[in-house]
Amino acid sequence: MVNVAVLGAAGGIGQPLSLLVKLSKDVSSLRLYDIVRCPGVAADISHINTNSQVQAFEGNAQLKDCLTGADIVVIPAGVPRKPGMTRDDLFGVNAGIVRDLVQAIAENCPKAFVCIISNPVNSTVPIAAEVLKKNGVYDPRRLFGVSTLDLVRASRFVRDLRPSFDAGTEIPVIGGHSGNTIVPIISSVQNAVHFSEEEIKTLTHRIQFGGDEVVQAKNGEGSATLSMAYAGYTFVNSIIRAMNGTPTTVCSYIDVSVDQSGFEHYKNLCADQVEYFSVPVSIGPNGVEKILPLENLTEFEKDLIKTASSAIAQNIASGVNFARK
Numbered sequence: 001m002v003n004v005a006v007l008g009a010a011g012g013i014g015q016p017l018s019l020l021v022k023l024s025k026d027v028s029s030l031r032l033y034d035i036v037r038c039p040g041v042a043a044d045i046s047h048i049n050t051n052s053q054v055q056a057f058e059g060n061a062q063l064k065d066c067l068t069g070a071d072i073v074v075i076p077a078g079v080p081r082k083p084g085m086t087r088d089d090l091f092g093v094n095a096g097i098v099r100d101l102v103q104a105i106a107e108n109c110p111k112a113f114v115c116i117i118s119n120p121v122n123s124t125v126p127i128a129a130e131v132l133k134k135n136g137v138y139d140p141r142r143l144f145g146v147s148t149l150d151l152v153r154a155s156r157f158v159r160d161l162r163p164s165f166d167a168g169t170e171i172p173v174i175g176g177h178s179g180n181t182i183v184p185i186i187s188s189v190q191n192a193v194h195f196s197e198e199e200i201k202t203l204t205h206r207i208q209f210g211g212d213e214v215v216q217a218k219n220g221e222g223s224a225t226l227s228m229a230y231a232g233y234t235f236v237n238s239i240i241r242a243m244n245g246t247p248t249t250v251c252s253y254i255d256v257s258v259d260q261s262g263f264e265h266y267k268n269l270c271a272d273q274v275e276y277f278s279v280p281v282s283i284g285p286n287g288v289e290k291i292l293p294l295e296n297l298t299e300f301e302k303d304l305i306k307t308a309s310s311a312i313a314q315n316i317a318s319g320v321n322f323a324r325k
């Protein structure tokens, strides 16, 4: 049984994500934190008849109590995109939010698994790492950037083109979590779907910029929240399974120093040096265990990795510089 804290729980992602976590039989305590609207959301969710106990924490003064004893902390706090914005445009606001929340994690639950949803993930994860390092509590095996929505979209968008494809089939997506840093490995299902080169190009672009479809359709009301809540819940469930001793694999944006030799396979394909990258990993009770290889990448995918790595290197530098200031 685990204790899960959601920071930013009253938001567009936070509410449905908290609802889904409430359904989990493996959660004993669900702590919902936000700077506004939290008691109402928590009271509502708390009436659902599963065994976990729901508590509301609102405002900075209650953050310590929210985090004390938390095993998993999920962070969807911060502002989302509006039409015409890139994820990097959110840096100015969200970098500070993530820095301050992770400082509180370092002080109150330094051993928790930390799952960062707040964008730009390519930069907010390095910020989190720097804060944990500054506090002397950094364990790179326990820090995750949640890029699961890219995998969810990849499988669903393939199904849109090939109705016989099972949308539940996992397609690895590596690199980062924004635009052309998102690298879907469609070759992993090519034997089943037989896409032409043109189809692969179009599909890759749709997966990379799928978030824009939602931003445009919501027309100023934010970005993906419901599909993200589903993706976040899937990710949290994988972490819970791993914590409970079931070997589990996920794709996540992590500090690749956890398994230097495992990352060698990808490093050789990168144009720039990257300390963080989304890769398939096996996770166990203590977090990331191994970076797993992806075999038989196509030349097209290798080129995508090259392009992605240059942008990610810059995103990492922005995050690190901000946190060290």
Ligand code: NAI
Pocket (backbone or CB within 6 Å): 007, 008, 009, 010, 011, 012, 013, 014, 033, 034, 035, 036, 076, 077, 078, 079, 080, 081, 090, 094, 097, 101, 116, 117, 118, 119, 120, 121, 146, 147, 148, 149, 150, 177, 222, 223, 224, 225, 228
């Ligand atoms: P939202 O604006 O609906 O909700 C954000 C919540 O964070 C609000 O309730 C707000 O009060 C709260 N918040 C703000 N500052 C806070 C602080 N210091 N402490 C605690 N809570 C705070 O936004 P939405 O749509 O839920 O998106 C949240 C974040 O998730 C955005 O940064 C967005 O870009 C990102 N996102 C990430 C995705 C991913 O795949 N990783 C996908 C979609 C969105």
